[in-house]
Amino acid sequence: MARRLDMQAAGFETAFAELLSLKRESSPEVGETVRGIIADVQARGDQALLELTEKFDGYRPASLRLSADEIDELAAKANPEAVAALARAADRIRAYHALQTPQNERWEDEEGVVLGWRWTPLDAVGLYVPGGLASYPSSVLMNAVPAKVAGVERLVMVVPTPKGEANPLVFAAAKIAGVTEIYRVGGAQAVAALAYGTDSIVPVDKIVGPGNAWVAAAKREVFGQVGIDSIAGPSEILVVADGENNPDWIAADLLSQAEHDPSSQSVLITDDAAFAGRVTASIEAMIGKSPRTKITRAAWDDNSAIILVPSLEEGMPLVNRLAPEHLELAVEDPELLLPLVRHAGAIFLGRYTPEAVGDYVAGPDHVLPTARAARFSSGLSTLDFLKRTSLIACTKEAVRAIGPDAATLADEEGLWAHGESVRRRLEDEPH
Amino acid sequence: MARRLDMQAAGFETAFAELLSLKRESSPEVGETVRGIIADVQARGDQALLELTEKFDGYRPASLRLSADEIDELAAKANPEAVAALARAADRIRAYHALQTPQNERWEDEEGVVLGWRWTPLDAVGLYVPGGLASYPSSVLMNAVPAKVAGVERLVMVVPTPKGEANPLVFAAAKIAGVTEIYRVGGAQAVAALAYGTDSIVPVDKIVGPGNAWVAAAKREVFGQVGIDSIAGPSEILVVADGENNPDWIAADLLSQAEHDPSSQSVLITDDAAFAGRVTASIEAMIGKSPRTKITRAAWDDNSAIILVPSLEEGMPLVNRLAPEHLELAVEDPELLLPLVRHAGAIFLGRYTPEAVGDYVAGPDHVLPTARAARFSSGLSTLDFLKRTSLIACTKEAVRAIGPDAATLADEEGLWAHGESVRRRLEDEPH
Numbered sequence: 001m002a003r004r005l006d007m008q009a010a011g012f013e014t015a016f017a018e019l020l021s022l023k024r025e026s027s028p029e030v031g032e033t034v035r036g037i038i039a040d041v042q043a044r045g046d047q048a049l050l051e052l053t054e055k056f057d058g059y060r061p062a063s064l065r066l067s068a069d070e071i072d073e074l075a076a077k078a079n080p081e082a083v084a085a086l087a088r089a090a091d092r093i094r095a096y097h098a099l100q101t102p103q104n105e106r107w108e109d110e111e112g113v114v115l116g117w118r119w120t121p122l123d124a125v126g127l128y129v130p131g132g133l134a135s136y137p138s139s140v141l142m143n144a145v146p147a148k149v150a151g152v153e154r155l156v157m158v159v160p161t162p163k164g165e166a167n168p169l170v171f172a173a174a175k176i177a178g179v180t181e182i183y184r185v186g187g188a189q190a191v192a193a194l195a196y197g198t199d200s201i202v203p204v205d206k207i208v209g210p211g212n213a214w215v216a217a218a219k220r221e222v223f224g225q226v227g228i229d230s231i232a233g234p235s236e237i238l239v240v241a242d243g244e245n246n247p248d249w250i251a252a253d254l255l256s257q258a259e260h261d262p263s264s265q266s267v268l269i270t271d272d273a274a275f276a277g278r279v280t281a282s283i284e285a286m287i288g289k290s291p292r293t294k295i296t297r298a299a300w301d302d303n304s305a306i307i308l309v310p311s312l313e314e315g316m317p318l319v320n321r322l323a324p325e326h327l328e329l330a331v332e333d334p335e336l337l338l339p340l341v342r343h344a345g346a347i348f349l350g351r352y353t354p355e356a357v358g359d360y361v362a363g364p365d366h367v368l369p370t371a372r373a374a375r376f377s378s379g380l381s382t383l384d385f386l387k388r389t390s391l392i393a394c395t396k397e398a399v400r401a402i403g404p405d406a407a408t409l410a411d412e413e414g415l416w417a418h419g420e421s422v423r424r425r426l427e428d429e430p431h
Numbered sequence: 432m433a434r435r436l437d438m439q440a441a442g443f444e445t446a447f448a449e450l451l452s453l454k455r456e457s458s459p460e461v462g463e464t465v466r467g468i469i470a471d472v473q474a475r476g477d478q479a480l481l482e483l484t485e486k487f488d489g490y491r492p493a494s495l496r497l498s499a500d501e502i503d504e505l506a507a508k509a510n511p512e513a514v515a516a517l518a519r520a521a522d523r524i525r526a527y528h529a530l531q532t533p534q535n536e537r538w539e540d541e542e543g544v545v546l547g548w549r550w551t552p553l554d555a556v557g558l559y560v561p562g563g564l565a566s567y568p569s570s571v572l573m574n575a576v577p578a579k580v581a582g583v584e585r586l587v588m589v590v591p592t593p594k595g596e597a598n599p600l601v602f603a604a605a606k607i608a609g610v611t612e613i614y615r616v617g618g619a620q621a622v623a624a625l626a627y628g629t630d631s632i633v634p635v636d637k638i639v640g641p642g643n644a645w646v647a648a649a650k651r652e653v654f655g656q657v658g659i660d661s662i663a664g665p666s667e668i669l670v671v672a673d674g675e676n677n678p679d680w681i682a683a684d685l686l687s688q689a690e691h692d693p694s695s696q697s698v699l700i701t702d703d704a705a706f707a708g709r710v711t712a713s714i715e716a717m718i719g720k721s722p723r724t725k726i727t728r729a730a731w732d733d734n735s736a737i738i739l740v741p742s743l744e745e746g747m748p749l750v751n752r753l754a755p756e757h758l759e760l761a762v763e764d765p766e767l768l769l770p771l772v773r774h775a776g777a778i779f780l781g782r783y784t785p786e787a788v789g790d791y792v793a794g795p796d797h798v799l800p801t802a803r804a805a806r807f808s809s810g811l812s813t814l815d816f817l818k819r820t821s822l823i824a825c826t827k828e829a830v831r832a833i834g835p836d837a838a839t840l841a842d843e844e845g846l847w848a849h850g851e852s853v854r855r856r857l858e859d860e861p862h
Contacts, residue, residue: 079843081839082839082840082843085835085836085839085840086840088836089836089840092540092833095540096546099536099538100548102533105530107530109523109526109794113793113794114780115527115793115794115795117531117795120773120774122806122807123773123806136844137840137843137844138840138844169843205806205807206807224662224802224804226807227804227806227807227808231655244861244862245861245862246855246859246860246861246862248855248859249852249855249856249859249861252848252851252852252855253852255848255851255852256846256848256849256851256852258848259846259847259848259849260846286848286851289847290847290848291845291847292845292846292847292848296848334824341820342551342554343551343818343820344820345820345821346820346821346822346823347820347821347822347823348823348824349545349822349823349824350824350825350826351861352825352826352827352829352830352856352861353823353824353825353830354830354834354852354853354855354856355852356837356838356841356846356849356850356852356853357823357825357830357833357834357837357853358821358823359837359841359849360836360837360840360841360849361833361834361836361837361840362544362546362823362825362833363540363544363546363823364546364548364821364822364823365821368821369818371655373655373658374818374820375553375554375636375658375818376553376636376637376657376658376818377658377818378818378819378820379819379821381819383814387774387800387805387806387807387808387809388809388810388812389772389774389775389776389777389778389805389809390776390777390778390789390795390796390799390810391777391778391780391795392777392778392779392780392784392788392789392793392794392795393765393779393780393781393784394781394783394784394788394793395781395783396783398783399783399784399785399788402523402788402792402793403785403788403792404516405516405519405520405791405792406787406788406790406791406792407787408512408513408516409513409516409517409520409568409569409791409792410787410790410791412510412513412568412600413567413568413569414722414723415687415690415691415723415787416690416720416721416722416723417683417686417687417689417690417717417721417723417727418687418690418787418790418791419787420683420686420687420717421680421683421684421686421687421785421786421787422785422787422788424677424679424680424683424785425680425783425785428677428679428680429677430675430676430677430680430782430783431675431676431677
């Protein structure tokens with residue numbers, strides 16, 4: 001059973017603070033091992049990749065890169081209905097992310113200075129895809145489609161295939177998303193290869209995609225050499241619901257994040273104690289039907305909560321303190337609560353919007369900030385695969401207008417040559 | 432003397448690769464010390480801050496926070512001309528960053544799904560300002576103004592004041608930029624206080640601003656608890672210039688980055704060997720006049736280069752491989768070269784645009800990606816102080832249109848409750 005909190009009960013603040021500071025994830029200390037693997041890949045390249053793959057994945061592939069025929073063959077084994085659903089999902093994800101593409105701008109200001117910026121795509125992006133259970137075809141789309149929309153030309157997927165086994169739908173997703181190269185390698189060694197390159201793998205500029213503790217540690221290590229996405233923690237859902245909801249719907253929503261991982265967290269905020277009871281009963285009736293009962297049970301019992309509030313409006317400050325990855329506003333008119341939300345990765349509005357549509361088909365990205373990071377960061381988007389260059393152009397007149405202040409400030413900061421570079425242009429001829 | 436490379440000479444590729452991989456920065460290994468300091472501040476709060484300030488800054492302040500009167504008193508000591516220049520610079524920086532403010536969007540698609548996103552500012556941002564020589568008032572503006580433009584309400588500055596000494600213009604800049612709180616504390620302890628809070632300092636959501644190796648290491652450590660900006664490396668300039676430039680102007684531009692730090696890098700790409708010679712002569716004539724001759728000399732001799740290319744167009748791939756922080760296109764028509772640039776932090780167009788105007792008064796941010804990070808990242812902007820929340824709203828009809836694909840994919844991924852949360856809405860009533 002999830003913990004029960006009552007905002008009006010004594011000791012609520014302590015109990016809520018405890019919920020906020022729950023240390024749900026304990027990462028093993030793998031830094032040393034990971035640094036060793038990265039150094040090995042830097043030194044020995046493909047040879048290291050093959051040996052490490054033999055060691056960790058239990059077989060030695062004939063080649064690291066999958067040929068187009070191999071990819072086609074694997075993708076062809078996927079359930080055709082699922083492939084069709086993926087293709088439709090990709091269309092919706094593409095359409096949403098295309099609208100995120102920012103504009104280039106240029107203008108001339110009152111002093112005659114031409115200013116602006118220009119967005120350009122990254123040249124090459126690496127996409128890490130986990131093997132085994134955590135290998136989600138939907139995540140291939142959610143990471144790869146925004147990169148393609150941004151205009152990234154090289155999109156390089158790495159995926160471990162333990163004992164040579166692979167999830168066909170992952171390869172179907174890679175084809176749909178427009179991945180340009182796939183390598184059968186995983187772990188810290190795959191991250192190292194993407195960052196520094198080997199004879200087989202030309203290095204990329206940024207690495208995205210989820211992974212285990214070794215992959216996460218490797219991404220931290222290579223950050224700077226390449227860009228990385230944020231480090232994703234276990235999934236979370238916060239449902240704000242009045243008493244007029246179907247308790248089975250809300251129960252299923254809460255369980256849908258609890259089933260991800262024993263470290264996941266589901267929270268219900270409601271102003272109706274009887275409804276809270278009905279949801280609890282529904283969860284207990286439902287949880288045994290899941291093929292992932294044990295995981296779901298652990299997440300629900302250990303990390304989750306039902307919070308009773310005097311009114312949903314009064315509960316909204318709790319929403320902002322939790323800053324959830326996923327927020328459902330399951331009420332008749334969610335627009336009344338929406339302005340009160342400051343921090344959330346994605347908001348699902350109204351009774352008919354289960355969080356799961358956002359995981360697969362709605363269009364927005366399902367890679368979202370976890371562990372309260374929605375206070376300061378956003379989900380993955382087209383912007384993550386573009387970078388912005390500032391543009392500045394002065395004429396003779398413009399530098400005369402704005403230059404003297406620059407020289408004054410440079411002198412004040414003790415930077416003589418800065419000032420000199422301006423003064424010369426105020427005094428001398430350009431040729 | 433900077434190294435000379437000729438794109439058409441034998442061995443060029445090796446020499447250029449060596450330039451690219453120059454390890455200009457050697458960070459001391461401070462991780463252990465920094466982790467100790469952070470743990471101490473977490474455990475003992477203000478007491479730790481006071482003791483560490485006494486230890487590192489050589490005095491024990493009566494209070495950590497500066498009162499409004501203290502700030503006014505300090506700011507009043509600044510050179511009035513410089514304060515006026517700063518105020519005008521702030522206006523220009525504000526105007527540029529205001530145009531970066533992104534739009535909220537909402538639309539309904541063909542399936543009746545309402546989609547969109549909403550941008551909201553961070554609640555609170557911490558701004559690290561170094562003490563001593565590296566304390567640049569211009570950097571206070573460049574970090575604080577975008578946060579204020581984004582709508583951040585709490586803007587908390589920390590600045591060490593060794594032996595109680597402070598740079599008045601930094602406090603004037605803080606007032607101009609709209610900083611809301613200032614604390615006299617620096618180093619890893621200041622970063623820890625901003626991330627975790629103490630009795631005196633309420634924690635923030637993101638920490639920005641430059642600092643030494645201890646500050647950088649502390650930011651890495653607290654990342655996740657709060658957001659951080661990118662870790663800035665030593666400054667760089669790349670000037671692409673034809674033979675028609677005034678060599679003194681280009682020499683001053685190259686020296687203006689070399690004077691920052693012995694690890695800085697200045698590179699000239701030109702198609703005119705005689706012009707390269709004139710620039711070299713001008714640099715040698717100029718370098719002794721700088722009050723920072725020793726720093727400038729080290730950066731120019733050890734890290735810098737003049738590269739002769741057969742034509743400027745043919746040199747542009749080298750520009751993209753260098754992916755410089757600052758790029759000047761000092762030619763008659765920079766628009767001809769501009770489309771060939773893919774990677775640069777900021778581009779300065781034409782003969783009359785010295786990089787230094789961008790450092791102070793042009794308007795774009797001077798916090799820019801260094802060490803080839805322009806391949807995958809952008810300068811600081813208003814966007815760094817906002818986060819985007821996805822919005823999704825389905826009606827009964829909309830979830831019927833897109834829900835079945837979500838259920839198919841959830842089943843395929845073994846996530847039963849995900850599918851169930853959709854199926855219930857296709858089958859049951861909402862109340």
